[in-house]
Amino acid sequence: MKTLSGLLHDLQLQDPSLPLVFETKEGEISPGYHVTELRHSSSRGIDCGGNIEAWQEAKLQLLEGLGATHMSVGKFNSIVSKSLSAMPELKHVSLKVEFGHDNKDLRLMSLSSPEHRGNHVVIRLGSIRAVCKPTETARREEGRIGQCCKREETSANPSSCYSTTKLLESANSCCA
Template identity: 35%
Template sequence: MNAIDKTLSTDISLGLLLEALSASRDLPLVFRYDGRSIKPGYHVTEVKAGQFSALDCGANPEAWAEIFVQLWDVEEGDRTHMAAGKFAAIIRKVSDHVKLDGSAKLTFEVSDGIRPMQLYCASTPVVSDDVVRVDLIPRAASCKPRDRWLAEQVQAAACCGSAAAGKCCG
């Protein structure tokens, strides 16, 4: 599996993230990116939802919903990492004012206030050592027609190698 395929397979939605966090509400939520953990004083500075329409490089129309969670990676005094429940409460408060589609593509925007903001997708949260960890993987550019073709190849290979081969490999 190449890096692009791995990135695509780890991308989760906001709904899946919140569902995974619900069992560990009191544990610290630690995002990891660029090989390190986010600082304990990090802030969720903005949550925004968007509806996008585009034309891809194969002249195919595209439409999707996306939610952006902006993290400010700063250290503030003696603060500790925010609890998973507090993060979920921030998202709930936003959803009281902005319609958030739980199945929408989720993108994290992260900056320390000095370096330019970078875009990341999130992996499924993992609980270990009494901490909820979410790895943020750089969101790479991709070619949607190629991505669709690769997905079809994977599906065909899985289908043709199974007992259902006669039904889908004709």
């Protein structure tokens, strides 16, 4: 789990004068990008197995820019440090990035650790996929099948999570 304080720590190990480049599978976020928002939120949800949980998360929103250069590592660190001083609750919660190329189709993305590449520092942004939480929990707890995998489907149009054919065979096929 990447946190804002963890990202700041990793970036403080880099040369502050180097450009910081965010990169998706579609390519680099253009020079002149802007940190539009750092947000903390508390969420509460119920999964397909009926499990209720609560969590906190942070989101870093980036806006593609029209500038000639990428923001420096030092400037980005300054923005993050000031934000953490003003909102310390951002420090230790799961961090995701909100971004869309050409400022369209805003997506939620994961972050890699910063890496020094040539004359800049790169943070790769990755896709996030939906998962069946009971199945993921079952996979972690050896030999146990999650709640959604124990249910029998009676609907004429079974969901992938409750499909008896797929799910009663094994936890590895649930929600796949």
